[in-house]
Amino acid sequence: MEPATFVLFGATGDLAKRKIYPALYQLFIEDKLPSSFSLIGLGRRELSDETFQSNVEQSLLTFSRSGVKDAEGMKKFLRAFRYQVLEVNRKEDYKKLLQMVEEREQSLNLVPNRMFYLSVGPEFFETIAANIHESGLGSANGWKRLVIEKPFGHDLLSARQLNLKLNQAFNETEIYRIDHYLGKPMVQQMGQLLHASLSELDFSSRKIASVQISAIETLGVEERAGYYDHAGAIRDMFQNHMLQLLMMLTIEFPNRSKVDEVGKIKRQIMKSLVPINKMDVHNHIVRGQYGSGVIKGEKVVGYRDESGIASDSQNDTFIAARLQIKDPFWKDTPIYIRTGKRLNEKATKIVIEFTSEGSSKDLLIIEIGPNEAISIQRSEAGKELSNEDIAARSQLNTLEEGAKDAYEILIHDALVGDKTYFAHWDEVELSWEWVQPLLDAYQENLLPLHIYPSGTYGPDESDKLLARDGFHWWFDSKNELNNYGTKGESYTYEYNT
Numbered sequence: 001m002e003p004a005t006f007v008l009f010g011a012t013g014d015l016a017k018r019k020i021y022p023a024l025y026q027l028f029i030e031d032k033l034p035s036s037f038s039l040i041g042l043g044r045r046e047l048s049d050e051t052f053q054s055n056v057e058q059s060l061l062t063f064s065r066s067g068v069k070d071a072e073g074m075k076k077f078l079r080a081f082r083y084q085v086l087e088v089n090r091k092e093d094y095k096k097l098l099q100m101v102e103e104r105e106q107s108l109n110l111v112p113n114r115m116f117y118l119s120v121g122p123e124f125f126e127t128i129a130a131n132i133h134e135s136g137l138g139s140a141n142g143w144k145r146l147v148i149e150k151p152f153g154h155d156l157l158s159a160r161q162l163n164l165k166l167n168q169a170f171n172e173t174e175i176y177r178i179d180h181y182l183g184k185p186m187v188q189q190m191g192q193l194l195h196a197s198l199s200e201l202d203f204s205s206r207k208i209a210s211v212q213i214s215a216i217e218t219l220g221v222e223e224r225a226g227y228y229d230h231a232g233a234i235r236d237m238f239q240n241h242m243l244q245l246l247m248m249l250t251i252e253f254p255n256r257s258k259v260d261e262v263g264k265i266k267r268q269i270m271k272s273l274v275p276i277n278k279m280d281v282h283n284h285i286v287r288g289q290y291g292s293g294v295i296k297g298e299k300v301v302g303y304r305d306e307s308g309i310a311s312d313s314q315n316d317t318f319i320a321a322r323l324q325i326k327d328p329f330w331k332d333t334p335i336y337i338r339t340g341k342r343l344n345e346k347a348t349k350i351v352i353e354f355t356s357e358g359s360s361k362d363l364l365i366i367e368i369g370p371n372e373a374i375s376i377q378r379s380e381a382g383k384e385l386s387n388e389d390i391a392a393r394s395q396l397n398t399l400e401e402g403a404k405d406a407y408e409i410l411i412h413d414a415l416v417g418d419k420t421y422f423a424h425w426d427e428v429e430l431s432w433e434w435v436q437p438l439l440d441a442y443q444e445n446l447l448p449l450h451i452y453p454s455g456t457y458g459p460d461e462s463d464k465l466l467a468r469d470g471f472h473w474w475f476d477s478k479n480e481l482n483n484y485g486t487k488g489e490s491y492t493y494e495y496n497t
């Protein structure tokens with residue numbers, strides 16, 4: 001891997017501490033960092049290099065997924081870390097930063113490849129990109145890359161404006177928009193696992209009756225009231241993670257797309273999503289907010305009683321949507337998406353229901369988190385697992401890669417310059433275009449906000465959305481197959497971690 005300098009804005013923040021340092025450390029242990037590597041952490045608070053290194057050490061001791069087993073190795077890792085104070089608006093700080101970056105490049109004999117990782121609030125993205133450009137930090141003769149966290153814009157217009165500004169300093173090939181769902185191991189391995197199971201189980205000739213994509217959480221708003229109360233589930237999860245999951249799934253059907261076609265297919269799918277007029281949003285979207293309730297035996301307060309949330313907040317913490325794709329393969333298949341906070345369980349999964357004659361159902365379930373598995377549920381009982389099925393299972397098991405965190409995968413990809421699992425601007429823009437009428441309808445109060453008790457699966461209206469089409473959410477405690485395997489034959493292609 002080419003040598004590089006990792007310039008981390010927001011080096012004293014929560015994301016750096018919980019995700020970025022542990023991910024870098026894991027890459028270091030696995031020998032997946034460049035052999036010549038320098039990291040410069042930036043923040044407003046005054047820290048010496050030693051204090052910074054000791055803070056990073058603390059983060060590794062607390063959050064490293066494999067633990068710190070080799071104290072000497074960790075010290076070697078930390079020797080690459082330096083710290084500098086930088087206030088994003090102060091131009092002279094960028095000059096000092098340039099000086100420090102160049103000194104480190106010289107002393108370590110590094111080619112000036114620079115990765116600028118913005119782990120700061122989105123309100124700073126434009127300013128930082130412009131200052132990187134003006135200060136000359138982005139003008140060395142190595143590569144330069146900009147890694148940014150979500151949210152990317154607040155709506156269609158602000159996303160476009162932000163992109164224009166970023167493009168004055170970085171071109172599209174240099175911008176890496178992180179959507180951590182794209183870094184989840186199961187999302188990345190879904191294609192291989194899915195096609196192996198589909199072909200082994202002869203589903204190639206079957207038709208898909210419906211698709212359900214759920215990302216449900218037990219967590220509430222936590223400490224993020226300031227951000228979340230302006231974002232809601234629609235911007236926090238739906239516009240990015242949920243639509244990316246939909247795009248990732250549809251690149252697998254009807255045939256698996258070639259790697260170099262992935263971007264094109266994702267764009268095509270987003271363009272084929274039937275738009276919803278804002279006056280018609282109530283027929284396709286259910287919007288909810290959690291009230292008080294009980295989760296895993298513990299009482300929890302309603303959203304409006306959370307710290308930092310206005311007592312009359314109209315913000316959404318749940319969305320269920322019915323989507324349609326206008327293309328020959330998907331045109332008769334409704335796609336249901338739901339995501340929400342303070343629900344009954346933590347689970348991200350995709351359920352594909354196949355058409356069937358009679359009352360038996362065949363489901364293909366892709367569990368993305370916290371469990372990672374692909375399984376087939378057949379509701380006719382008594383079928384033995386065949387030898388072929390068992391062979392398929394062991395074949396699939398060999399595809400495992402270990403319990404990587406999304407940040408490990410994505411940071412590594414960014415360091416090697418592989419943009420496959422980053423959100424391209426076209427996808428971001430198309431997803432905001434589709435979501436904008438929904439935001440308008442929310443803004444103009446064209447859609448009721450249903451309060452649902454914490455610890456449930458959201459408002460009843462979410463069930464009615466599917467019932468109208470003759471479907472229901474699978475694996476929902478209200479429904480019969482809440483525990484797959486209880487009513488029919490179930491087998492799982494474990495993705496061992």
Ligand SMILES: NC(=O)C1=CN([C@@H]2O[C@H](COP(=O)(O)OP(=O)(O)OC[C@H]3O[C@@H](n4cnc5c(N)ncnc54)[C@H](OP(=O)(O)O)[C@@H]3O)[C@@H](O)[C@H]2O)C=CC1
Nearest residue numbers: 010011012013014015043044045087088119120121122149
């Ligand atoms: N935390 C998480 O789990 C996730 C976060 N994100 C995104 O990652 C980004 C960072 O989030 P998070 O780490 O939680 O935020 P924090 O509030 O914990 O950290 C913010 C960081 O920004 C720095 N900072 C703030 N203002 C300035 C300024 N004016 N000049 C220079 N530095 C400044 C702070 O430095 P100092 O305090 O030293 O001034 C601190 O290092 C955000 O875009 C967030 O949306 C995305 C997904 C998950």
Ligand SMILES: O=C1O[C@H](COP(=O)(O)O)[C@@H](O)[C@H](O)[C@H]1O
Nearest residue numbers: 180215217219236237241348369
């Ligand atoms: O990006 C976000 O994702 C998390 C859920 O992520 P997961 O990997 O645990 O499924 C969500 O809690 C958070 O609100 C959102 O900003």
